[in-house]
Amino acid sequence: MASVRQVQITFDCADPERVARFWCEVLGYVVPPPPQGFATWDDYDRTLPPGRQGSSFACMDPSGVGPRLFFQRVPEGKVVKNRLHLDVRVGTGLVGEERVAALEAECARLVALGAVRVRLLLADDENESCLVMQDVEGNEFCLD
Template sequence: MPAFDLHIVFDCADPDRVARFWMAALGGYDFPVGVPDGFATWDEWADANGIPVDQRNRGRTLVDTERGTRPDIFFLRVPESKQVKNRVHLDIKVAQGLSADDRRTAIEAEAGRLIELGGSVAERMEDDGFHLIMRDPEGNEFCLA
């Protein structure tokens, strides 16, 4: 069986806002580089191609610019809001190999940074080793461990 590429896709109301959160949360991701020749910005290109301002935030893409090995992440605008718990979520591993006290400190410090970016803590989990269930700016759950 052939190997397939993997892309992660988030449905959201504001692709630019959610993409910027995840870009800062994960590190090493950025928007694809490369405004088309002859244009200084993507907005200039959109103006030249008649794309209305209200249609310019229909989607965003993040690519791994640091390692080049992680999947692309897409953010697509959808009309409906998130209603229930995610069936798939991301785990961000920030404390691998640390002792219990150091682990908690590292996780809480990263949570503080993500809260400043617009995230929130949904739940603190103590039962199977400390980790946090968090939410991005639109309520998508992810774990910080």
């Protein structure tokens, strides 16, 4: 049986480039180079039919370790809670007040980028504290 070598995470959204650039800032990702023969993504985008221009965008881990993120425009807006979300690991190894402080500091940085703070879930008998947030189009994610 073949093993999985790579995973791409795909987001449905209204504005692919805006959401992709937000996640680049969150994760320290970069926009991949444009296709061969094009100096910029804008140059490539102009070659597409009008209805497909701006319809997708991507970002990638510059180290090649994390999954590629792909963003595709869809006509419908988000109407319910995500069935899948990303956990952005900023408090790994931290507990108590030190963990909450790390979560709050990252939350403040991401709110400045357009994220929305939803709620802080404090540690209990099973889980450490985490902070629920939404990206620039309302997709839920956690600072963990």
